[in-house]
Amino acid sequence: MSKRPDAAAGTPATLALTRAGIDFRAHAYDHDPRAAAYGLEAAEKLGLDPDLVFKTLLAMVDGALAVAIVPVAMQLDLKALAVALGGKRAEMADPALAERKTGYVVGGISPIGQKTPLPTVLDESAILCETVYVSGGRRGLDLELAPDDLLAVTAGRYAPIARARPR
Structure with missing residues (x-):
């Protein structure tokens, strides 16, 4: 994988990865403003298995903000x-x-390069992936990187935080 910040138009996420010396690849796609699920749209447009594409969600845990990263x-x-x-x-x-x-x-x-550093948890299913895809800081841009590198740049940790969608 090579660094490609030029393809990402220098979002805070790509700049943070470059500063940290983390290897990543930027993947741009044409975002449809009518898309109902941004992460599933990214998986579809990039031709990826949805288990490799992760969405970034913010939650309040006992009144404090936290970041959760789970498969789309x-x-x-x-x-x-x-x-x-x-x-x-x-x-x-x-x-x-x-x-x-x-x-x-x-x-x-994006879970990377946020204005305010927040506690970050990546679903443990990412351990099985060589690389994962997360938002690059704008709609229509995903970043591919190793899950351990994602945790390193966000000071995050793994935990079992995802569950199957009800059918």
Whole structure:
């Protein structure tokens, strides 16, 4: 994998990875503003297995913001996130607060290069992946990198925080 910040138009995420010396690849695609699920759109447009594409979600755990990164085909288990962070209760964060604290817009929130560093948890399913794909900081841009590198740049940790979507 080679570094390709030029393809990413220098988002805070690509700049943070470059500064940290982390190997990554940027993958741009034509975002459809009518897309209902940004992560699933990325998987489809990039021709990827949805298990390799991860979405970045912000939650409040006992009143404090935290970042959860889970496969796009799954959903966040809020109770498991609370446990992973030593908390009792978690709920999804208000989208406006998420945008304000991260510096990114919903649908383009990257776990990397956020304005305010937050506790970060990556679903343990990523351990099985050579590389994962996360938002690059804008809609229509995903970054491919090793999951351990993602945790290194976000000071994150692995935990079982994803569950299957109800059918």
